[in-house]
Amino acid sequence: MQSVTLVGIDLGKHSFHLHGQDGHGKAVFRKKMNRKQLFEFFATFHTCLVAMEACAGAHYMARKLSAFGHRVKLISPQFVRPFVKSNKNDFVDAEAICEAASRPAMRFVTPKSESQQIHGLLLEFGISIPVGKAAITKLPAVLAEHPLPPHFVRTIERLHRHFKYLGDEIAETEREIDQQLADDDLGQRLLSIPGVGPITASVLTSEMGDGKQYGCSRDFSASIGLVPSQYSTGGKANLLGISKRGNKNIRRLLVPCARSYMKNLDRQTGCLADWVRTMLARRHSNVVACALANKLGRIAWTLATRNTVFDARAMPVSA
Known part of the structure; x- marks a missing residue:
């Protein structure tokens, strides 16, 4: 290692890949470490040149290793x-960083101080948190465990309060939608469609009404742009997207509904699920999502005009 x-x-x-080489460019070691192991390794390692890409967390890491x-x-x-x-792969990237750093004409990025990083993300300060609302x-507890510039902490806390405010507003709006649908017969029947949630059901209820303004289910589907566009000439039919x-x-609501249904397809049964599986076997998932959104829209029109609920055992509306 001394070489x-x-x-x-x-x-x-969470993981870091290291490539060490000697003065002649010969590889000496390759290691994979977590954040704690990385700091412990460089705290006892002899002084050397360390090269990294200037990406998220690089400036924080540069300050920590410089302190060693x-x-x-x-x-x-x-x-x-x-x-x-x-x-x-990650080890090849680490080797490429060494190769680039050894070039005499290479241009480097100056590491930033803490005061220069106020507009950066938490990862720039070495703080990584999981993805998700939880x-x-x-x-706040994570911030208390890490030493950060006071003005940066105030900025993050202000953003956190705004996030909580938006979350409370969204929750209140969702409760109002649920209360509105509870008193709406059509809305309750639309909720029986797989993949359709309260937001989509409430929008369909307000926009479609009883559906009698449309001659058939395809007319409603065409009104929201979910049928193929046509470019036919010379007697030859040509259907596009x-x-x-x-x-x-x-349309923007029905397509995510279709993707949600496809995501949980392994737990779905009935004719509609069988049709989706057949389509996925021969067409791209994006095409199937649009086709399924088209079918969900036509099912919604059928439930509205015939005063029925969705039956998974029944044959779906023809597309």
Whole structure:
């Protein structure tokens, strides 16, 4: 290890890949570490040059490793990419960082101080939190565990209060929608359609009404732009993608409903589920999502005009 003069680090949120080489460019070691192991390694490692890409967390890492006595250089990712050999993986990236750092004409990025990073993300200060709303609620406790500039903490706390305010407003709006649908017979019947939630049901109720203004289910589907657009000439029919005409709000709701249904397809049964499985076997999932959104819209019209609820055992409306 004493022969190591340059260490390249491929940064990640929780795992870090290291490539160490000597003064002649010969590889000496490859290691994978978590954040704690990385700091413990460099705290006892002899002084050397450490190179990293200038990405999220790089400036914080540069300050930490510099405190251990190492010389740290940051490289713009666009200058590292040409040195990646063959297939790409984390260890190959770390080696490419070493190759780029050893070039005499390479340009480097100056590490930022804490005061220069106020407009950065928490990861720039070495704080990584899981994705999701539950992790955001624990943000004050996470901030208390890490030393951060006071004005940066105030900014994050202000954003956190705004996040809680928006969450409360959304929850209140959802409660009002649920109360409105509880007194609406059509809304309750639309909720029986798989994949359709309260928001979509309330919008369909207000926009479609009893559905009698449309001659058939295809007319309603065409009014929201979910049928194929046509470009026919010379007696030859040519159907393209969906037309995207009419009410785009309903279309934007039905497509996610279709994707939600497809995501949980393994738990779905009935004729509609069998039709989706057949379509997925021969068409791209994006095409199937639009086709299923078309079918959900036509089912919604059928429930509204015939005063019925969705039956998974019945044959779906023809597309």
